[in-house]
Amino acid sequence: NHSFNETNLMTLPFISLKRKRENIIERSWKKSNGEIVSIKVVGSAEFGVPQIFELDVLLALFRIHLKNNNNGFYKDKIDNKTEIPARIHFTYKELSDEVGYSEISGRVKTLLERSIKKLNETTIYNSFAIYDAEEKNYVSMFKGERSCRILKNYASYSQADYKRQYGKLINPREIKEMQYVEIDDFFLINMCNNYYKIYDYEKYKSLKSSVAKKIFLILSTWSK
Numbered sequence: 001n002h003s004f005n006e007t008n009l010m011t012l013p014f015i016s017l018k019r020k021r022e023n024i025i026e027r028s029w030k031k032s033n034g035e036i037v038s039i040k041v042v043g044s045a046e047f048g049v050p051q052i053f054e055l056d057v058l059l060a061l062f063r064i065h066l067k068n069n070n071n072g073f074y075k076d077k078i079d080n081k082t083e084i085p086a087r088i089h090f091t092y093k094e095l096s097d098e099v100g101y102s103e104i105s106g107r108v109k110t111l112l113e114r115s116i117k118k119l120n121e122t123t124i125y126n127s128f129a130i131y132d133a134e135e136k137n138y139v140s141m142f143k144g145e146r147s148c149r150i151l152k153n154y155a156s157y158s159q160a161d162y163k164r165q166y167g168k169l170i171n172p173r174e175i176k177e178m179q180y181v182e183i184d185d186f187f188l189i190n191m192c193n194n195y196y197k198i199y200d201y202e203k204y205k206s207l208k209s210s211v212a213k214k215i216f217l218i219l220s221t222w223s224k
Contacts, residue, residue: 003063003201006187008130009150010197010217014041014122015055017210021048027129037129037138044121047114050150052210057115058150060098061181063201064090081192086182087153091175100205113156116181120154123147132186133195142186149184197221 016022028038043049050058065088066072074083095112096104124130125147132139142148157170157178170178183191190196199220207213 001200001202002198003059003066004191004196004198005059005062005217006191007195007197007221008190009058009187010199010221012039012129014039014124014150015050015052015214016048017052017214019051023048025049029129035128038127039129040125042123042125044118047118047121050115050118050122052213053111054115054118055213056099056205057095057112058119059201059204060095061088061090061116061151063098064088064094075194080194082194082196084183084188084191086185086188087180088183089176089180091179094176116151116154119151120149120181122150124150131190131195133190133193143189148186150187151181152184153180153182155180 013025013027016025023043025041025043026038027040028036030036041049065085068089069085075081076083092109092112093104096108099112101108126139126142128138128140130139130142131137132142155178157175182188197220199217204213204216207216
């Protein structure tokens with residue numbers, strides 16, 4: 001019943017809990033030591049910033065990633081790092097099932113693909129709000145960059161495009177090999193440095209309120 005997620009993505013307010021579209025969200029808060037920290041999230045030009053449905057889709061992709069790797073990742077005993085591949089192969093039927101739809105349809109596929117594009121095109125700017133597990137400190141920049149993404153390099157299979165190029169269709173089971181998205185470098189390196197949390201994925205899916213879902217993830221980072 002369990003899955004995993006990068007710890008910053010469990011706790012940070014990088015999604016909008018509003019129903020209406022927002023193009024940019026800016027959050028700042030005071031830490032216990034009095035320091036002011038902040039993040040700025042710039043959304044997709046076409047779709048805006050991620051909302052609770054995009055969080056559902058992101059967690060469903062990580063759940064599929066876990067299943068693709070036999071429900072676990074290898075941890076090197078020498079450097080204690082977890083070997084998590086960047087590329088997540090998936091089908092929209094798998095993604096639909098994990099998000100909780102009873103069946104896949106053209107409308108559902110459109111919603112899921114739009115969500116992946118929103119996550120893929122969203123940019124996060126940070127000022128000492130995000131923890132770098134490799135540097136073991138809160139950072140102002142991501143590995144020397146002022147911004148980072150959540151996902152990158154989305155590749156989608158299109159029947160029409162493939163047939164136009166090759167004159168045939170592929171076996172449905174081969175679609176998964178052609179369709180993928182990759183975890184952005186910063187969050188992937190963090191997870192490889194064991195900065196992730198394991199949580200009850202089925203309990204998360206059972207929650208209906210967006211606020212409850214976010215609180216559940218935060219609490220899951222505090223205690224088993």
